[in-house]
Amino acid sequence: QVQLVESGGGLVQAGGSLRLSCAASGRTFSMYAMAWFRQAPGKEREFVASISWSGANKNYADSVKGRFTISRDNAKNTVYLQMNSLKPEDTAVYYCAQAGSSYDFPGVTQYKYAYWGQGTQVTVSS
Numbered sequence: 001q002v003q004l005v006e007s008g009g010g011l012v013q014a015g016g017s018l019r020l021s022c023a024a025s026g027r028t029f030s031m032y033a034m035a036w037f038r039q040a041p042g043k044e045r046e047f048v049a050s051i052s053w054s055g056a057n058k059n060y061a062d063s064v065k066g067r068f069t070i071s072r073d074n075a076k077n078t079v080y081l082q083m084n085s086l087k088p089e090d091t092a093v094y095y096c097a098q099a100g101s102s103y104d105f106p107g108v109t110q111y112k113y114a115y116w117g118q119g120t121q122v123t124v125s126s
Helices: none
Strands: 003-007 010-013 018-025 034-039 046-051 058-060 068-073 078-083 092-099 113-116 120-125
Touching (some): 003 092, 018 120
Antiparallel strands (some): 003 018, 018 078, 034 046, 046 058, 068 078, 092 113
16 A cells, blocks of 8 residues: 655744655565645646656756755655745645656656655745
8 A cells, every 4th residue: 555644844933944754564665756835825736846756857846946946765655845945825734645657758748657755835934
């Protein structure tokens, strides 16, 4: 059974930083792309960043490029999201997701992610 557990969310002032972590279990982590999505109150869930199974390929939403960095440690079965220069509009529940198929790189395509964490709240005050 696949489990994804996020941590690292919290309250931070604008301009500050947070690092989210997502620990995965249940499948061979190094075979699957991972991603972060977020959902703000009253809005649809949106793509933030994704990383391929090896970490060689990454992509980002335009709204976070240059501020957020996705990375992974396959030895620790963990994916990270380093968030710098945070803005109030980054306030949301952040979810990690794992691709359904091995060696696939779904990018922004939500339906291709088969497993989702429970989410962690990030609140950025102005």
